[in-house]
Amino acid sequence: MTPALFPRCRRPLAVLLCAQLLLTACAATEPPAIASGVRWPTPAPDSRMQVAQALPNFEAPSATHCARPVQTHETPGLQRVARLDRSESRDRRSLADTAAPLEALRKPSPVIAGSLAAPLAEAAPAAIAVPASPSAPRVAMQAPAHAPRPANEPVTAGMVDDNADFSDYLAFRERTPVEHRERDISARYLLQVHDARGTVVPDAEVAVQAPNGAAMWARTDAGGRAWLHPNAFDKAHSEMYEVTVRKNGQQRTAFLQRGQKNAVDVVLDGQPGAAPRRAQLDLVFLIDATGSMDDEIAKLKTTLRAIADQVARLPSRPDTCFGLVAYRDRTDDFLVRRHDFTNDLNAFQSVLDKLQAAGGGDYPEAMNEALNETVHKLSWRGNGTTRLxxxxxxxxxxxxxxxxxxDDDMVAALGKGIKVLSVGASGLDKQGEYIQRQIAQYTGGRFVFLTYKDAxxxxxxxxxxTVHDVGNYSVQTLDRLIVRLVAEELGKLPAGG
Structure with missing residues (x-):
């Protein structure tokens, strides 16, 4: 993709003139108006991704409601595939003289509620793909063991906002040499979007482009803000970027110049559409469901109703959709099991109650696959929804x-306006903390961690x-902290939204 930025600045004699024009544009108090019909950039392929996944999915969230029964989709693990293969082998022998097709034997497991996203025959290959380094030992380290806690004992937690304490976060990254997927966030700028009356514009689409074609996408949060990290997508470290914002037919462009200022303000002409009559909240619980998570899952089961009730009583009275994505690992019965959004809290509670912690084996788990399905395969609502x-x-x-x-999916999450609140459960090591904080910081979320009498x-x-590398935090019960973070997010919405 070659953007239409500065098309006349290609001849040497025009460089000085173009530079003068650009500096004048950057110094303007308001960004230049954009004529109707200006192109909206198309996501460029990410060279690190497999060919089949070369085009990132930045399709705008567009579901209009979640008034539906719970729909469950599952990607099987190797245990399920092995059982299925053994069953098919027996059935082929017993049906050798019949004409029944093999596909008729591929039935979903009776323990799964709802329908599978695709026939099991299609899901299996993705689930059992060979690791990138098959010769490497699979076991990195054993999951830490801990004694179960009483069922009625509260779970306490603290929280840090790495975007608010950004210098401390950069220092944490510098002193934590662990394996991770690198995205350079050392250069950071705040985008703020308002309408002509000065009211914040939530859930506006944002495209940031460099002259060399590198680009990133975002959606503003409930407060009309988004953090932009040019080094994370532009290895050339361009000096100038075009920042285009649009919502409900209104579109404006501003320019971001490195080192000039730390924030970019964009004003959309007119009123970019009426806000929903009620705040809309899409809330997903993305849970590691391996054996060591038994305590945390049990506590979530007992507190979900309280969390939902407290969210429902917030001043904005949000219209809330609940989703659940559970994951284990490749050698387990399932890799990822996702339950799409519903507003039926009783049905959602029933699904959560059936979730059991099991499997795992080695320490790392299938978080990559689960985050990918959470971002790309759930029915996220559009039209000003807050997505957490x-x-x-x-x-x-x-x-x-x-x-x-x-890292690819945290980038996609920002493009879809999805914030991640990363909760580090007991036993999370330095690598896990680093990666969870990466995801939370990039998407504009927070890092939450469990706390104990003895860390x-x-x-x-x-x-x-806590054993985590954090400071300056207060402690609440985990359910109250989650409600507080939801309340803070919804509290940023303009009046009437």
Missing amino acids: VVLLADAPPHLDYGGPQY ANPASGPGTQ
């Missing part, structure tokens, strides 16, 4: 597998201590 993911995990993703990678001993009960 609560990621609850005690282990990092497998970085030795082929297929989706978490090194989760069995010691609730308290204020």
